[in-house]
Amino acid sequence: MRLAFMGTPEFAVPSLAELIASGHEIVAVYSQPPRPKGRGQKLTPSPVHAFAEAMGLPVFTPESMKSQDAIDTFASLDLDAACVVAYGQILKPAVLEAPRLGCFNLHGSLLPRWRGAAPIQRAIMAGDRQTGVQIMRMSEGLDEGDILLSEILPIQRDDTAASLSERMSTVGATLWTRALAAIERGGVTETPQVGEPTYARKITPAEARIDWTRPAAEIDAHIRGLSPFPGAWFEAPGPDGPVRVKALLSCLSSEGSGAPGELLGGDLLIACGEGAVCLLRVQREGKAQQSPADFLNGFALPVGTILG
Incomplete structure (x- = not known):
């Protein structure tokens, strides 16, 4: 034809x-x-x-x-x-x-x-x-x-x-x-x-931000659905002010609870409105994708930090 x-x-x-x-x-x-x-x-x-x-x-x-x-x-x-x-x-x-x-x-x-x-x-x-x-x-x-x-x-x-x-x-x-x-x-x-x-309306930048008050299952789906572009993101406190971090891969966790957005463990286990998620791949602005261990080696986040 x-x-x-x-x-x-x-x-x-x-x-x-x-x-x-x-x-x-x-x-x-x-x-x-x-x-x-x-x-x-x-x-x-x-x-x-x-x-x-x-x-x-x-x-x-x-x-x-x-x-x-x-x-x-x-x-x-x-x-x-x-x-x-x-x-x-x-x-x-x-x-x-x-x-x-x-x-x-x-x-x-x-x-x-x-x-x-x-x-x-x-x-x-x-x-x-x-x-x-x-x-x-x-x-x-x-x-x-x-x-x-x-x-x-x-x-x-x-x-x-x-x-x-x-x-x-x-x-x-x-x-x-x-x-x-x-x-x-x-x-x-x-x-x-x-x-x-x-x-299926076009994805807007505003909706890519993670709302940690939502249930863990919804946040996990939000992260995976927006990976790799535009990338679901949150803010982490840095020495010079908030730093935007993309979450590119996640999974649900059966362990841990806390305030929404609270870092529960050194492996990027984060509390949600209900349950918790583990972040498996993240990316800071201007940086390459990283594992949780590599990310935390270069960006100190103590347990108990509240992510925005």
């Missing part, structure tokens, strides 16, 4: 690789424009952009797919279909209707649960026990299209957003070959979404 691929983050790369390997003709790859990154703020292409260029594919990076120029260029590609994975832009009806067979999206949840921008993070943060990947026909509404294929995945007790995202991107990529074959021969069953939708 003659395809366009539209995607931006690392999550989308396995899907593009699968489509290339399956022999489809990828006539265009769309990705978000290069953004400033790192200390030097050098313009850096997205993971999809970089991979597509390495594979010798033409890459388009319009600032907005709503512009008439972008719409006209897309329509001129004479596509059979477009495959979309975390592209990061809203597509107008003129774009959705341009390919002969339509536009299709790989979404990281079991719709209609977690429509929107951050389904993987929200599923972990909510304590969900399972999630999935689905290929859906795109419509003008937010993740409201009919479902073509689904694969259910369990959420493991120690999953972070990073580990779950990696598994989902790999499994999701394998759905494309079956979906496109069924679409091309007209043998696909498109199932409307059923149930009350929930929305």
